[in-house]
Amino acid sequence: MATKTSKTTKKAQGKNVKKSTNKNRDIQKRSNKPNFFQKMFLDGKLPLTVQETIPYKRMYPDGICELYDGTFSKTLRFQDTNYSLAQDDEKLKIFNTYSKFLNYFDDSVPFQLTFLNRKGQEKLQGVNYKEKDDVFNDIRKERMQMIDDQLSKGNSGIIKHKYLTFGVKGKNYKQVKQRLQRIETDVMNKFKRELNTVAEPLNGKERLEVMYKIMNVDKPYNQFAFNWNNIKGGGLDTKDFIAPGSFNFEKRYFETGNAFGCTVAFNITAPELSDEVLLDFLNIKNDLVVNIHVQSIEQSKAIKEAKKKIMDLNQTKADLQMKNMQKGIFTDISSPTLNKNVEEAENQLDALQQRNERHFLTTFIITATADTKKELDDIIFSINGVMQKYNCNMRKLDYQQENAFMSSLPLCYNEVRVDRRLSTSALGILIPFSVQELYDTNGGLSYGVNAQSNNIILANRRSLTNPNGLIIGIPGSGKSVTAKLEITDVFLSTNDDIIISDPEAEYRPLVEALGGQVIEVSMSSKDYINPMDINVNYGLDQDPIAVKSDFIMGLCELILKRNNVGGLNPVQMSVLDRCVRKIYTEYFTNPTEENMPILEDLYNELLQQKDNALDAKIIADALEIYVKGSLNVFNNKTNVDLNNRIVCYDIKNIGRTQEKIGMLIIQDNVWNQVSKNRDVGRATWFYQDEFHKQLRDDQSTAYSLDFWKRFRKWGGIPTGITQNIKDLLRNFETENILDNSDFLIMMNQAAGDRNIIAKKLQVSDDQLSFVIDSPVGEGLIKYGSQIVPFRNKVPKDTKLYKLITTKPGESEI
Numbered sequence: 082m083a084t085k086t087s088k089t090t091k092k093a094q095g096k097n098v099k100k101s102t103n104k105n106r107d108i109q110k111r112s113n114k115p116n117f118f119q120k121m122f123l124d125g126k127l128p129l130t131v132q133e134t135i136p137y138k139r140m141y142p143d144g145i146c147e148l149y150d151g152t153f154s155k156t157l158r159f160q161d162t163n164y165s166l167a168q169d170d171e172k173l174k175i176f177n178t179y180s181k182f183l184n185y186f187d188d189s190v191p192f193q194l195t196f197l198n199r200k201g202q203e204k205l206q207g208v209n210y211k212e213k214d215d216v217f218n219d220i221r222k223e224r225m226q227m228i229d230d231q232l233s234k235g236n237s238g239i240i241k242h243k244y245l246t247f248g249v250k251g252k253n254y255k256q257v258k259q260r261l262q263r264i265e266t267d268v269m270n271k272f273k274r275e276l277n278t279v280a281e282p283l284n285g286k287e288r289l290e291v292m293y294k295i296m297n298v299d300k301p302y303n304q305f306a307f308n309w310n311n312i313k314g315g316g317l318d319t320k321d322f323i324a325p326g327s328f329n330f331e332k333r334y335f336e337t338g339n340a341f342g343c344t345v346a347f348n349i350t351a352p353e354l355s356d357e358v359l360l361d362f363l364n365i366k367n368d369l370v371v372n373i374h375v376q377s378i379e380q381s382k383a384i385k386e387a388k389k390k391i392m393d394l395n396q397t398k399a400d401l402q403m404k405n406m407q408k409g410i411f412t413d414i415s416s417p418t419l420n421k422n423v424e425e426a427e428n429q430l431d432a433l434q435q436r437n438e439r440h441f442l443t444t445f446i447i448t449a450t451a452d453t454k455k456e457l458d459d460i461i462f463s464i465n466g467v468m469q470k471y472n473c474n475m476r477k478l479d480y481q482q483e484n485a486f487m488s489s490l491p492l493c494y495n496e497v498r499v500d501r502r503l504s505t506s507a508l509g510i511l512i513p514f515s516v517q518e519l520y521d522t523n524g525g526l527s528y529g530v531n532a533q534s535n536n537i538i539l540a541n542r543r544s545l546t547n548p549n550g551l552i553i554g555i556p557g558s559g560k561s562v563t564a565k566l567e568i569t570d571v572f573l574s575t576n577d578d579i580i581i582s583d584p585e586a587e588y589r590p591l592v593e594a595l596g597g598q599v600i601e602v603s604m605s606s607k608d609y610i611n612p613m614d615i616n617v618n619y620g621l622d623q624d625p626i627a628v629k630s631d632f633i634m635g636l637c638e639l640i641l642k643r644n645n646v647g648g649l650n651p652v653q654m655s656v657l658d659r660c661v662r663k664i665y666t667e668y669f670t671n672p673t674e675e676n677m678p679i680l681e682d683l684y685n686e687l688l689q690q691k692d693n694a695l696d697a698k699i700i701a702d703a704l705e706i707y708v709k710g711s712l713n714v715f716n717n718k719t720n721v722d723l724n725n726r727i728v729c730y731d732i733k734n735i736g737r738t739q740e741k742i743g744m745l746i747i748q749d750n751v752w753n754q755v756s757k758n759r760d761v762g763r764a765t766w767f768y769q770d771e772f773h774k775q776l777r778d779d780q781s782t783a784y785s786l787d788f789w790k791r792f793r794k795w796g797g798i799p800t801g802i803t804q805n806i807k808d809l810l811r812n813f814e815t816e817n818i819l820d821n822s823d824f825l826i827m828m829n830q831a832a833g834d835r836n837i838i839a840k841k842l843q844v845s846d847d848q849l850s851f852v853i854d855s856p857v858g859e860g861l862i863k864y865g866s867q868i869v870p871f872r873n874k875v876p877k878d879t880k881l882y883k884l885i886t887t888k889p890g891e892s893e894i
Contacts, residue, residue, distance in 0.1 A: 162276060176356070374495035550800040579728070582730050610723075
């Protein structure tokens with residue numbers, strides 16, 4: 082056997098641990114040129130350590146990896162797309178598109194598909210409810226139990242990743258960098274435009290982490306710690322951070338650290354395969370690394386070889402006929418198998434010359450790992466069962482485990498001598514797509530499970546181009562419950578602030594249970610919000626007084642229109658701006674809470690104007706009812722805690738006549754809070770239920786559109802909750818809100834909205850079925866370009882359910 086120890090372990094032991102020579106090492110050659118291990122063997126320099134066994138020379142920070150044979154490679158991680166449950170015509174379309182994609186790789190660009198299945202060790206960084214010294218641990222415990230239940234379903238906790246690695250030959254890094262970048266751009270565009278999915282390049286650290294996961298199955302993923310500064314002048318190499326403690330390669334097995342492993346080859350002997358074969362391997366509920374190495378054959382060479390094969394078969398057929406004639410048999414009694422082979426060869430030649438087919442040398446290997454050899458044998462038995470299901474067989478790679486395991490790393494390194502020549506369509510049948518998943522462990526929040534695969538859905542809205550969101554569905558579909566679940570996750574797993582506009586007074590139980598501030602905005606309320614509140618540090622690049630003046634102009638214009646006076650004319654705008662600047666200039670000389678202006682200060686300043694006194698009085702008269710009259714609720718200093726992490730504006734009893742004014746004041750308060758949070762690097766989530774009410778007039782629509790266009794730059798994440806998508810298509814401004822939303826949750830839809838959704842959001846008929854008569858808490862999530870059906874239910878026997886349900890008799894209202 083050949084045992085190797087990490088050189089970092091050797092240093093710790095203070096002695097030189099050598100790897101024993103494996104006299105049974107297989108040194109057969111794939112070609113005349115020796116591979117990495119063969120060259121070391123022939124040079125008398127066998128790998129002595131784990132690091133020397135890993136077959137790359139250098140990893141660059143941008144993700145380019147240099148191998149020892151002059152190959153430079155890059156790796157992309159790609160997402161799934163919906164194939165398994167598509168209709169037959171849609172499946173055929175995806176297959177043809179994928180086959181065309183394969184033809185992009187010519188004989189100078191070998192590539193490798195890697196599918197990494199690992200049991201759910203990955204840390205859910207967003208959904209991480211560690212107990213704290215507060216009163217919310219009971220809710221944390223319930224929520225984490227729900228998420229654990231979701232993780233345990235579907236793939237039995239198996240987390241799947243898909244990678245494409247491609248390589249080119251070159252003399253040095255500078256020579257190949259530009260070409261690799263061009264190929265990377267082409268491939269990413271093909272994934273996006275042709276295959277309707279997303280591929281993203283891995284940088285050097287990310288590639289190292291993938292290899293760490295493959296070689297260190299006995300360690301938690303979160304133990305991978307690497308920084309490029311660690312290898313600058315420190316005598317360390319990137320391999321030191323990914324290498325396991327030891328390797329031990331035997332005839333049929335190997336050990337990596339404390340885990341046992343085995344790599345086998347899928348010997349494709351059947352004349353035809355099903356498009357489910359790869360999926361069947363990936364559905365095995367164990368730790369697996371499936372690799373498909375592909376090397377295109379130069380087209381003229383493939384045609385020449387096909388012609389030669391036909392000539393050889395015809396010669397064999399002619400020789401057989403000659404022998405029959407010598408026996409006195411003059412009828413054509415050719416072997417049926419021979420005739421079939423001739424026909425297949427002619428079809429292959431026709432495909433190469435007429436149907437844009439290529440030929441590829443394909444190696445299909447599977448690496449399984451387990452804690453014990455017995456468990457490993459059981460996994461290999463399952464793998465063999467899948468192969469036999471498709472009339473193929475398993476090739477045991479005796480004395481090749483070292484080469485085979487290293488060929489399982491996504492490097493574009495292949496030294497397994499089991500390959501099969503496949504045409505484009507034959508290779509395309511090994512289609513790498515099944516069901517599109519949404520699984521972002523980097524700060525992702527839980528949105529239930531995929532209604533197709535039953536796998537957990539994790540999404541991080543901050544990862545999107547813009548995090549703006551909409552939740553759309555008919556009454557009773559579960560919109561507000563979905564919003565409350567997201568609010569709960571944000572509150573428990575981040576330090577972000579949350580602001581809610583609540584027109585139906587249904588968020589109070591949850592907000593109060595989370596220790597938040599509920600503010601009742603109505604004419605009879607004793608909760609006061611001062612519309613004149615100003616944030617002194619509104620922004621480094623903006624004048625806070627100018628921003629406040631713009632808001633007050635909008636407020637006064639809304640009040641004037643309500644009084645049928647019309648909007649502000651240019652003179653009135655100048656008068657109002659002059660008054661606002663005078664008030665706040667005085668306040669800024671001593672900016673204390675006691676000196677904060679109120680609406681009455683503006684009213685008095687307007688009455689004192691000598692120039693344009695008539696215009697000033699028109700504005701003052703309109704404000705009088707809000708200062709001295711029955712609507713003076715807005716003429717008070719703020720007496721509620723607007724600095725609470727979760728603030729809910731209860732506007733149920735505000736009254737129809739004051740609703741627009743109240744909402745405008747709330748929106749201004751939100752901007753104030755967002756500007757404060759931006760200074761300290763904290764995000765602000767803003768939820769507007771019954772969002773269609775904010776889109777009834779020009780002022781509030783303009784204010785809402787401002788949120789959707791500018792909020793992201795200020796660390797804001799707005800969410801509108803409404804019933805019909807038609808509400809967002811009333812005019813150019815409201816349609817802009819929809820166009821600037823990369824996150825949509827669509828629940829049960831009204832009949833009139835379905836066609837709009839299908840056309841506007843490019844939702845297929847199969848996907849649309851999930852928003853037609855769908856149960857409560859089910860629908861579609863649009864996350865950037867991905868569209869995933871979801872199911873998000875909360876157990877009724879939990880405290881959280883009683884806090885978020887709106888069903889009479891079930892809530893804690």
